[in-house]
Amino acid sequence: MAKPKIAFYWCASCGGCEEAIIDLHEDILKVAELIDIVFWPCAMDFKTEDVKNMQDNEITVCFINGAIRTSEQEEMSKLLRKKSQLIVSFGACSQLGGIPGLANFWDRESIFASSYGGKCPSVDNPDGVVPQEVSEVPEGELYLPRFHNTVKTTDQVIDVDYYLPGCSPAPYLTMQAITTILSGDLPTKGTVLAPNKALCEVCSRNDSKPEKLSIDKINRVSLVEVDPEKCFLAQGIICMGPVTRSGCNGENDGRCIAANMPCRGCYGHPSEVHDVGAKMVAALASVVGLEDEEDMSEADVQKLLDQIVDPAGTFYRFSLAKSYFRRKIMTDSKEEK
Amino acid sequence: MKDFEPKIVCFLCKWCTYSGADLAGTSRMKYPPNGVVIKTLCSSRVDPQHILLAFSKGCDGVFIGGCHPGDCHYQSGNYKTKRRIILLKKVLKQLGLNTNRLRLEWISASEGKKFANTMVEFTDQIKKLGPIPKINCE
Numbered sequence: 001m002a003k004p005k006i007a008f009y010w011c012a013s014c015g016g017c018e019e020a021i022i023d024l025h026e027d028i029l030k031v032a033e034l035i036d037i038v039f040w041p042c043a044m045d046f047k048t049e050d051v052k053n054m055q056d057n058e059i060t061v062c063f064i065n066g067a068i069r070t071s072e073q074e075e076m077s078k079l080l081r082k083k084s085q086l087i088v089s090f091g092a093c094s095q096l097g098g099i100p101g102l103a104n105f106w107d108r109e110s111i112f113a114s115s116y117g118g119k120c121p122s123v124d125n126p127d128g129v130v131p132q133e134v135s136e137v138p139e140g141e142l143y144l145p146r147f148h149n150t151v152k153t154t155d156q157v158i159d160v161d162y163y164l165p166g167c168s169p170a171p172y173l174t175m176q177a178i179t180t181i182l183s184g185d186l187p188t189k190g191t192v193l194a195p196n197k198a199l200c201e202v203c204s205r206n207d208s209k210p211e212k213l214s215i216d217k218i219n220r221v222s223l224v225e226v227d228p229e230k231c232f233l234a235q236g237i238i239c240m241g242p243v244t245r246s247g248c249n250g251e252n253d254g255r256c257i258a259a260n261m262p263c264r265g266c267y268g269h270p271s272e273v274h275d276v277g278a279k280m281v282a283a284l285a286s287v288v289g290l291e292d293e294e295d296m297s298e299a300d301v302q303k304l305l306d307q308i309v310d311p312a313g314t315f316y317r318f319s320l321a322k323s324y325f326r327r328k329i330m331t332d333s334k335e336e337k
Numbered sequence: 338m339k340d341f342e343p344k345i346v347c348f349l350c351k352w353c354t355y356s357g358a359d360l361a362g363t364s365r366m367k368y369p370p371n372g373v374v375i376k377t378l379c380s381s382r383v384d385p386q387h388i389l390l391a392f393s394k395g396c397d398g399v400f401i402g403g404c405h406p407g408d409c410h411y412q413s414g415n416y417k418t419k420r421r422i423i424l425l426k427k428v429l430k431q432l433g434l435n436t437n438r439l440r441l442e443w444i445s446a447s448e449g450k451k452f453a454n455t456m457v458e459f460t461d462q463i464k465k466l467g468p469i470p471k472i473n474c475e
Contacts, residue, residue, distance in 0.1 A: 150475060
């Protein structure tokens with residue numbers, strides 16, 4: 001019997017998800033014995049033509065990482081969908097938009113103005129050259145992919161069967177996913193292949209959280225000495241644990257927590273949460289200023305909450321493209337009182 | 338924009354504002370019909386997710402009514418609501434939404450008049466702001 005065919009593809013991503021596959025270490029050899037890798041632009045020499053020449057549904061499973069930023073990524077995702085029986089949305093960018101999704105606080109025009117219009121100090125562009133989708137050269141026409149106005153998740157562009165969350169997905173979950181899929185005993189479509197508990201539930205620092213948690217000052221990790229055993233929220237440091245899925249480090253504390261850093265939310269939301277940012281507003285505002293809530297005026301509350309620098313960017317760090325709004329509204333900016 | 342009739346979702350706490358709205362009705366006070374009322378057990382039952390969902394589905398305004406500070410049936414729900422709305426407004430501003438589209442008021446069961454007046458005012462305010470822009474995700 002022919003071996004199952006597996007493909008890997010990357011869209012708008014940093015390459016960390018490719019590393020995460022390499023991080024399977026020796027296990028990748030076990031996988032390689034069972035399967036044929038038929039497409040993996042980052043590591044192996046295949047061309048788009050090779051995929052186009054395949055039969056429909058010829059690939060057993062295709063792992064796509066990275067968000068959809070350009071028309072090329074959209075076309076490739078659609079092509080791979082056609083050629084694959086299963087699509088796994090791999091990593092935070094593909095599932096939620098990830099860090100590239102933060103570009104949805106701007107639009108194409110403002111990004112181009114910043115990147116090519118001389119505002120970006122690391123870009124040297126004295127002639128103000130702006131990339132064009134079609135440009136004439138003596139040899140003929142050259143094409144560049146279209147830069148979308150909005151960063152999209154994979155499932156906003158194509159039908160997705162499973163999700164592997166994380167920035168980047170933990171190798172043990174990747175291995176589990178491949179084994180499960182190869183076994184043929186498939187989970188329900190749309191399943192996120194990771195535990196469904198919130199990170200706080202498995203956190204060893206949970207016991208250090210006081211019965212009545214009240215934050216009277218917001219601290220930032222770079223400005224305070226962080227207690228390595230105490231709950232981050234109890235230290236006034238914003239930790240996304242309450243609204244983030246666990247599983248990034250097996251049954252242990254989250255990978256960031258173990259390194260004495262607060263959770264940033266790359267594993268996305270457990271199934272009960274739909275909009276990470278809004279849920280974090282609810283969770284955090286409940287405990288900020290809880291102690292003296294009866295005596296606090298609106299101005300006091302405002303002052304306390306103003307200590308949170310960039311709340312939208314912090315709460316939606318990985319999930320803006322997958323939030324209810326999906327992006328910033330660019331046209332409702334009538335002056336406010 | 339003269340013909341624009343805004344869609345407004347009103348989350349009203351069962352113990353105070355909902356009863357206040359009831360009083361406004363039984364007292365035959367007049368106020369615009371733009372608000373669609375959803376009764377909640379407490380203003381703090383309103384998850385910021387509900388508010389964002391309403392806006393993202395094309396709602397032009399969201400109103401939340403709760404008990405006056407100190408009057409919450411569950412002791413402290415309304416204090417939480419206050420903090421959540423203040424923080425949510427900061428997030429909404431970053432998301433480009435005019436935060437005047439979201440309003441929180443304390444209206445007791447005896448304040449039918451205040452409920453009617455608030456509805457008049459808020460509907461008028463949303464009419465001036467115009468329809469919520471369609472989120473362009475091209």
